[in-house]
Amino acid sequence: MEKAKIVVVGGGPAGIATAVEAKAAGIEPVIVLEKEERPCHTIQKYYHKGKRVDAVWQGQEVKPEGICRFETCTKEEFLELMEKYIKDYKIDLRTNQEVYKIEKTNDCFRVWAGKDTVIEAPIVVIAIGIFGKPVKPRYRIPKEVKDKVFFGTQTQCMLGAQKILVVGGGDSAAETACFLCDEAEIYLSYRRPQFFRINEQNLKELEKRVKAGKVKLLMNTDIESLSATPENKVKVRFKDGQEMVFDAVYYCLGGATPDNFLRAIGVEMEDNRPKVDEYFETNIPGLFLVGDLVFEKGSIMAAFNSAHQVVKGIKERYQERLERGC
Ligand SMILES: Cc1cc2nc3c(=O)[nH]c(=O)nc-3n(C[C@H](O)[C@H](O)[C@H](O)COP(=O)(O)OP(=O)(O)OC[C@H]3O[C@@H](n4cnc5c(N)ncnc54)[C@H](O)[C@@H]3O)c2cc1C
8 A cells, every 4th residue: 555644635725735835844755636637626617717816815815924825916827836836846746536535543544536546644634625515505496597507606608698697795706797797797696785805906897897887786685586487597586575587697605615525534523614723633633624624714825824834733743653654
């Protein structure tokens, strides 16, 4: 069986930064297992072409603490930067390796991934993010409209859609509305009277489109239900009794903690969030979480910093275990 000192599960910004920090701290071998064909799948899939990757996200300015850092740039430049970290630090990144089981026996973890990968290590860091599980509304989505309802940020407009409702009040809802408004008439529904967690740049961009009449804001609106119209469109009923018809509805409500994955390993949860200490270590000694998994409002810079903190914790608490290995 293959052995490593640290297995990192997930090759997004947090996973790559963890491997970079660990290598810089002299820890070897470190293996990163990524389920998709390329690293940074969330960014590859959910960021549209040319998207501005903001260093300040969800209204939070996070000062860089570790090795990995970036300044506002495009999606393509950011992905290049991550490739450079992988190359410069000779990160052992294994793609097409979806981790499906992690078990602790005695003092070591066994990690199962892909078709036949099993790796043993004293330390495991989970960096799988939250975007594999987009937040969905509480009301039922009728099956007749399912092909016109999208969850999580999309990078393409539904073919033929002329009137679209975007639901959400964060940066990704604002970006989706701005991105789609060149293709269709956009309405943005948010349940609060004002935006309060959109970054300055996104707010500016949104206001520009609102002024130009390309995006219409439906502030203080809460959806009660969706249904199909005889013309095969989506009828949206709001809680104030108002009804509107759209060709498509895009929910941009963020992601949810992959609690089933974490519970199956034995990670203790509190209010559906994993319980971690100051070094992001879980109740299972040697099992750490990084990135979006540990923040209520995650961002790339926060993911980078959490990787720095986790490796600091690993060195402080497990130096002897690392030397001994499995
Ligand atoms: C549309 C959109 C726009 C955004 N824009 C910004 C922005 O401008 N600035 C900013 O700071 N933040 C932005 N964010 C948030 C940012 O993308 C996240 O905070 C960041 O990606 C978190 O990094 P992570 O490594 O924790 O998780 P992720 O980036 O989600 O990476 C998780 C990785 O783990 C892999 N994985 C999942 N399950 C498994 C498994 N079982 N086995 C192996 N691998 C697995 C995934 O394929 C993925 O590559 C945006 C998010 C979205 C959705």
